[in-house]
Amino acid sequence: MAVSFKSDPTARGFFAPTRFEADVFDCEVEGKIPADLNGAFYRIGPDPLYPPKFKDDASLFHGDGQVGMFRIANGNCDYRSRYVRTPRYIADRKARKQRFGNYRNDATGDPGVRGLHSTVANTALVHNAGRLFALKEDSLPWQVDPNTLATLGTWDFNGKYASKTFSAHPKIDPLTGDLLTFGYEATGLLSNDVFFYVIGKDGHVKSEVRFKAPILSMMHDMAITREHIIFNTCGFTSNKAWLDAGKVHWGWDSTIPTYVGILPRDGPARDIRWFKGPERAAIHLLNAETRGNKVIVETPASDANPFPFFPQMDGSAWNPAKARTVLRRWTFDLASKKDSWEEEILFPDIAGALPRIDERFWSLPYRYGFVGYSDASRPFDEKRGGNLKGRVTNCYARLDLKGGQVASYFAGDTHSLSEVQFVPRHRGAAEGDGYLLGVAANYAETCSELIIADATRLADGDVARVKLPFRAHTQVHGWWVDAADLPLCDPD
Numbered sequence: 001m002a003v004s005f006k007s008d009p010t011a012r013g014f015f016a017p018t019r020f021e022a023d024v025f026d027c028e029v030e031g032k033i034p035a036d037l038n039g040a041f042y043r044i045g046p047d048p049l050y051p052p053k054f055k056d057d058a059s060l061f062h063g064d065g066q067v068g069m070f071r072i073a074n075g076n077c078d079y080r081s082r083y084v085r086t087p088r089y090i091a092d093r094k095a096r097k098q099r100f101g102n103y104r105n106d107a108t109g110d111p112g113v114r115g116l117h118s119t120v121a122n123t124a125l126v127h128n129a130g131r132l133f134a135l136k137e138d139s140l141p142w143q144v145d146p147n148t149l150a151t152l153g154t155w156d157f158n159g160k161y162a163s164k165t166f167s168a169h170p171k172i173d174p175l176t177g178d179l180l181t182f183g184y185e186a187t188g189l190l191s192n193d194v195f196f197y198v199i200g201k202d203g204h205v206k207s208e209v210r211f212k213a214p215i216l217s218m219m220h221d222m223a224i225t226r227e228h229i230i231f232n233t234c235g236f237t238s239n240k241a242w243l244d245a246g247k248v249h250w251g252w253d254s255t256i257p258t259y260v261g262i263l264p265r266d267g268p269a270r271d272i273r274w275f276k277g278p279e280r281a282a283i284h285l286l287n288a289e290t291r292g293n294k295v296i297v298e299t300p301a302s303d304a305n306p307f308p309f310f311p312q313m314d315g316s317a318w319n320p321a322k323a324r325t326v327l328r329r330w331t332f333d334l335a336s337k338k339d340s341w342e343e344e345i346l347f348p349d350i351a352g353a354l355p356r357i358d359e360r361f362w363s364l365p366y367r368y369g370f371v372g373y374s375d376a377s378r379p380f381d382e383k384r385g386g387n388l389k390g391r392v393t394n395c396y397a398r399l400d401l402k403g404g405q406v407a408s409y410f411a412g413d414t415h416s417l418s419e420v421q422f423v424p425r426h427r428g429a430a431e432g433d434g435y436l437l438g439v440a441a442n443y444a445e446t447c448s449e450l451i452i453a454d455a456t457r458l459a460d461g462d463v464a465r466v467k468l469p470f471r472a473h474t475q476v477h478g479w480w481v482d483a484a485d486l487p488l489c490d491p492d
């Protein structure tokens, strides 16, 4: 039967699957790519090869992962994209149909694929010891060739990485080059086992800590300070009865508290201290710092379920007002016997769920955050953008966390931006001195553009736009790798 996405309401406009892989040699460029920008901007997101089997499947989370690469050198840019050849992608392609069931609920798939891993490898990327990984938190990392984007298979760090899963958001310690990461549901579906790892810049596992989270929950990100590792849970949970009912893996339970675990660096599992707070969803943690007895975590968070495609467990309607995600400062007092924390809202007018920093400052005192957000006061072309006014991410902000100022880049009245990526101008550049990169959907020309803006002069607009002659696949997260860390690339 011929494929049709008519029944998938999420597969519309710029979120519709592209279902092709691309090579564009010497892309068209408006403006001038800075001569000191050399490397590769990788991006990854869902690009479903086939529609979901069931209409309530979370297709944004469950589309087949496709990796895109903007390879930039000497003011030029080549583009390439490839699907990650997961067992699901290969099996579906062979059958010319969707054989897998609801998100992370393997029993809802065709009996013939139940032994195959259903990961879609579609969330984030990281580079360690010359290896580029496509990440999805239900699986080991998928190694992808950094030049050809060919799928090389899963990687378990020479058998030393025992967790069955690997976070989409590991952190790189800027002082050591170590990769700090974890897996949750580490021993299997529905387990509350968490395994934390330090992996050296040589790619070898240096240490492992195993602990149990207070609840089974989505644990999408982590934060690091010089002294501590921070883990957090949220209201997304699951249980056997829920999965037996055939539902997508996660449902939101408003009755369960938020737990934040603080583990001393190099400490054993018994030293982790769990704090307990109100209903929150802190999906992405911006950065953290330990100051004396205080641990300060800065994180965007919402008051309740941020994702309409994951149902409320009590059957109630999703609340968009409570899904609004703004930056908060959580302060934990290790000297206090209380298990709660202080919360302060920062930049209440900037709602953005995908923040980044100058990542040379992970775990260190820092000043700037960068985030895409929607500024409804900016002009919007309603003829071309339809009913999306106030809903498109039309700006990137540089948030000054010390001074409170906001500087903004505006992409234009026909553009919507994906996650922002900061790239330092050079290795020794001061914090925030560099470029912001991100892919924009151009509604006027139905094509995608890589925006390059000077992070220190955002109000001046972009310095270059790399124009793709088509609508590129969607993106969740991106990752920059400097040319010095990449093998030489022959685009042919």
Ligand SMILES: [Fe+2]
Binding pocket: 123, 124, 168, 169, 220, 284, 477
């Ligand atoms: Fe993420």
